[in-house]
Amino acid sequence: MLTLTTNILKIFGICFLRFQPMPRLWVIWLVAVNLGCVGFIARPEGQVVLAVTLVAVLAQAVLFGRMGFTRVLGITHVLWIPMFAWLASRVDAMATTPGLTEWVALLFVTNLASFVIDLADAHRFIRGDRAPHYTWARG
Numbered sequence: 436m437l438t439l440t441t442n443i444l445k446i447f448g449i450c451f452l453r454f455q456p457m458p459r460l461w462v463i464w465l466v467a468v469n470l471g472c473v474g475f476i477a478r479p480e481g482q483v484v485l486a487v488t489l490v491a492v493l494a495q496a497v498l499f500g501r502m503g504f505t506r507v508l509g510i511t512h513v514l515w516i517p518m519f520a521w522l523a524s525r526v527d528a529m530a531t532t533p534g535l536t537e538w539v540a541l542l543f544v545t546n547l548a549s550f551v552i553d554l555a556d557a558h559r560f561i562r563g564d565r566a567p568h569y570t571w572a573r574g
Contacts, residue, residue: 442496503567506560509553
């Protein structure tokens with residue numbers, strides 16, 4: 436459990452402290468929009484987004500422990516596909532809560548953009564770009 440927690444902290448440390456300014460701002464935006472689920476935590480939609488986010492982060496920590504900070508980490512975002520399918524089935528139920536539909540739309544656009552980046556990274560990984568491109572320790 437300590438290793439998993441350490442890996443999560445290293446991933447966030449790399450993203451928030453080591454990334455270049457533009458990728459860093461993108462990750463801050465991505466995390467902030469996904470954490471918007473806390474504002475709707477009383478709703479099943481907020482709870483599902485939080486659960487999927489936590490599972491994705493845990494899966495990234497496992498991958499990070501095995502492969503380092505490689506381009507394959509974003510593959511965990513495949514979990515967003517069933518999440519958004521489920522959210523789409525709840526559009527009518529979401530309309531009763533002010534701001535929820537708007538947040539889910541923002542979440543969808545943000546995560547779709549991230550997923551496109553993830554696909555490009557996965558393609559590069561498959562084509563041989565497998566070396567870790569960031570590390571926590573300077574060296």
